Amino acid sequence: MWVVALTATVTFLAALALERARFDAGTVVALRTLTWITLVASTLWFLVRPLLRRVTDAQVAMYLEEHEPSLENSVTSVLDEGSGSASPALTHRVSEIALEQARRVQYGRRIERGGLYRFGGALTALAVLALFATLLGPAHLRLGLSALLFPTTAAESVNPYSVGVFPGDVTIARGSDQMVTATLDGFDASEASIFTKGESDQSFQRLSMLNDLDGGFEVLLLGVNEPTEYFVESTGVRSTTFTIDVADLPYVDQLTLTYHFPRYTGLQPRVIEAGGDVAALPGTIVELDIQPTMLTSAGQLLLDDVVVSDLT
Structure with missing residues (x-):
């Protein structure tokens, strides 16, 4: 019990x-x-x-008679007679009486x-x-x-609780930015934090994450110049520690957009330096002039993560 x-x-x-x-x-x-x-x-x-x-016979006898007064010391008497110099007949008779009384009390079971x-x-x-x-x-x-x-x-x-992190382990171009998103599995929380430690740092640095439109969290790590470890934590639940490796890869340093508008508009071509998003009338041709951070032999233009053209 x-x-x-x-x-x-x-x-x-x-x-x-x-x-x-x-x-x-x-x-x-x-x-x-x-x-x-x-x-x-x-x-x-x-x-x-x-x-x-180890329990002796005497202790068992005393326990029985203490809890079953009806035995009237018959069990201890048998032990006393057996250890003394009484006649065998007397000892036998005392034993019979003790057995009979013990039988009446179910041998102490009750x-x-x-x-x-x-x-x-x-x-x-x-x-x-x-x-x-x-x-x-x-x-x-x-x-x-x-x-x-x-x-x-x-x-x-x-553990029924976990924090999913994207992109996990990743290699990016040195000096570029990296978006990190996190989702909570098995629990809800109003905030989450990312902890980062660069190769030159002595300890992890905490940065609060922002809520995204899907109910998760996101943060943009700016200008990652060295290998960086990171993990996400929310209400005591911590993700796996991941690594952002950096490499000397080419990426866009400057993007110049040249708009060639449809003839019916009568507009002259327009050049936008340090361009980014494209917004134009239907039929407009946009010429992209890309200056990479380092010499590269080739490149591709992607639209919604789909390759639409090779760069020349």
Whole structure:
């Protein structure tokens, strides 16, 4: 009874604690260890230890007669006669009387019957309470119990909460910008932060992320000039740590747009330096003059991530 009660209490409290720790892998391992140590220790103390204790015949006799007064010291009398110099006939007669009285009290079985019934009822009530708490309680309680009671499952894999990050590991051109987006899986939160550490930094730097239109978060890392580690965290749930590698790749340093308007407009060509977005009348031809950051042998023009032309 005590083994079950103590272990169940520790297990349920540990399962609730896992939610507060957001199922952190280290916390999962620690609370698993605590749960199973409690089970083993309580089993050794309340079950194994009493079984290893040696009990003498005299102690058993005194226990029986203390709880069954109707025995009238007959059991202890048998032990006394057996250890003394009484005649065999007297010893035999005393033994017969003791056996008869012991038979009437069912050999002491009823002494513990009431206690067993009480313990059985309490154990049943505890089991029913635990079952109702598990079935009707919050989902994270069931997840916590599962994480604790199956120690062979990897601690990282039992976490129902995660932060998805895009683009993850990536290689970009040195000095270019990088958009990072994050989505929350299994939970909701109003804010998220990105932590970055460049090759020359001593520690991670925190930067708040903005809410995007899809319910996630985003941030633009400007001018990444060196390999950078980063991860996203929200309400204690942390993503995997990713790496942005940089390489000396060509990218657009300056874009000049030349608009050739339709003849019916009567407009002269218009040149826009440091151009970007294109907005023009239907039929307008836009010429792109691209100055890369370094010499390159070829390039491509993409429209909605689809290659539409090679650059010359």
